Amino acid sequence: MNKTKEKIFKAAIKTFSKSGFYKTTMEEIAENAGVAKGTLYYHFKSKDDILEFLIDEGIKILKQEAIEEIGRLNNAVEKLRKIIFVQTNFLYRNHDFIIVLLSQIWGHGEVPRKFREKLYTYLELIENIIREGKEQKLIADCDEKIVAAAFFGMISSILALKVVEDSDEKFNPQDITDSVFNFALKGLQLQ
Amino acid sequence: MNKTKEKIFKAAIKTFSKSGFYKTTMEEIAENAGVAKGTLYYHFKSKDDILEFLIDEGIKILKQEAIEEIGRLNNAVEKLRKIIFVQTNFLYRNHDFIIVLLSQIWGHGEVPRKFREKLYTYLELIENIIREGKEQKLIADCDEKIVAAAFFGMISSILALKVVEDSDEKFNPQDITDSVFNFALKGLQLQ
Amino acid sequence: MNKTKEKIFKAAIKTFSKSGFYKTTMEEIAENAGVAKGTLYYHFKSKDDILEFLIDEGIKILKQEAIEEIGRLNNAVEKLRKIIFVQTNFLYRNHDFIIVLLSQIWGHGEVPRKFREKLYTYLELIENIIREGKEQKLIADCDEKIVAAAFFGMISSILALKVVEDSDEKFNPQDITDSVFNFALKGLQLQ
Amino acid sequence: MNKTKEKIFKAAIKTFSKSGFYKTTMEEIAENAGVAKGTLYYHFKSKDDILEFLIDEGIKILKQEAIEEIGRLNNAVEKLRKIIFVQTNFLYRNHDFIIVLLSQIWGHGEVPRKFREKLYTYLELIENIIREGKEQKLIADCDEKIVAAAFFGMISSILALKVVEDSDEKFNPQDITDSVFNFALKGLQLQ
């Protein structure tokens, strides 16, 4: 990704998350990127194309980070803790990305469907860990697909609802990871 | 809500969930409702107004159902199980609503913020139950806000991702409720 | 064709012939028609659609006039004289139309091809007369298709080149008809 | 005309005739010429300039060929036959040129007017021959301007309508010349 394209990329994420995809105009993106409107079209086919590129790129990076961190571990439970941290941390650093993503993946249309497909490639990582954990007798019987969806939705909601709202100082990736890990692994119920 | 207004209301939910709020035109809503475009403006101030009405109505009903079901119970854990069921069941019956909601609540803008405020009135129900459970020594120490957000995101994601995608016959509200309840209360880890 | 559509129709012909199809803006057409830009799109799908409608309509009228006038006659040579007059007269009254038509029918593209197809339905009238004349032993052996194309091109050129250029008072439909008829029937050569 | 300029020239004719002047982009011309977009501007002032150059060049060559061929003859009727052949043959070899020309010379605008002026210098050749023929008592009384326009329109139409459409094997310059000559000199009417 060359210099100009990256400026556009960053401006687009910021602007989409601030105003939403549809209320964002190409004019605005160009302004925020410090280039002329026509330049956007030199680097991207269309406004839709910017969105797709942005979601592609985001999920790709999230997946890469997850794969790298998980690779070194053997224990499925430890992998889960790690993946919670990676996702939390990534969304914490890129909360604009998660806002854009969450605004675009729902619905019956062709576009949200396409974006969900991309997301699934990430969810599969989680599913695999769950499956592994069940084989290792570390994780209880459950439907991996449901659990993967639950993980994604849980973390994203927490981050998107919270990050957007308050800027609570104690609201940091490590604390959230701990909360979510406890919740997800041990459950809420006192034994 | 009179007959015509209800026709519009239903057409709007269906159309928003199918094409998204922005790609949906007033023309389309009118067509699907079987009325003329002008009629929409007799019953609603604007397109935004239809959306707001629709989200208001949805959250109001979800809350009502939850309050009714929970009212009879004392045990916080049972209340949680119930609320999982109510939300699952509601979203199962009204998956178009959750699609619309999930597409609109994220972002820094004034509109998503307004909708989040409405959602919070529902999340508070969950927070209260958690708090109650902690007092009853049934539920472990945790951050209620985070847990409420987690519950909402978890269930919504499962429903929105699944319902839209496959039409798995065994994918029914009761099974999902059980899965989610087990997951949330006992955690994934084998003891 | 209702009142508004007709206003647009007339403004479009005038504007296209003055500035050419591509240099004409929808704004201009709207101004000349005395309506708002959006109104154009209420009555026509697109700028291309206006052009197509206009060419359809023009050729339809030209054909109707020709058929009406020819119907009463039996002699193929008289029919030819009549058709020369009809075409000359029509183009004289609608010189803006012929300018638009002649600017659009050439080329390998899909659009000019479509317009030529429409024109052919008129040229067939001429071909039939030629064929008839040959059967009646009034007209010499020749290729009808070539002659029909020649007739059309000859008359159109004269009208388009002349009408546009000078406003010669003696330049009237009847005189041109006589010239063309003499030229076409008797040829240039002195016997 | 150097090598690069000629590549551009040829690419331009081909592309203009294929897509029309307005739908043709500088990008396309550059691609078809195998050069970069900027290079077009090294050799031509603008897109309009390419068009003008191309029409200038075409008419210049047509005129040159006509003058050369006619020069050797004395008889006006033979000159006419020759000029029909030259024009037919030229347009047959350069049908892309005639398509471009015919698409650009009509209309009230400044540009088509300018191109018509260029065309007139060719039409004058025909007018002169007619005038000469009348003096030689070989050609009947007629309006030279009208006849010249008729000749041009007739031949161009035949070529442009036919050449573009079918690739009839018997459709060759010599046969067309014969048809047109017979038609123009002796007329259609059986004596």
Added chain:
DNA sequence: TATGAATGAGTCTTCATTCAT
């Protein structure tokens, strides 16, 4: 209550042209 023709502000997109290299 309901209609639908008309509106015009707002946007995406195209593309000829420029210019530093």
Added chain:
DNA sequence: AATGAATGAAGACTCATTCAT
């Protein structure tokens, strides 16, 4: 001589909204 990234003016088109009937 040639390149191609960058520009921004211009234009087609959309669509929420209005209003006379």
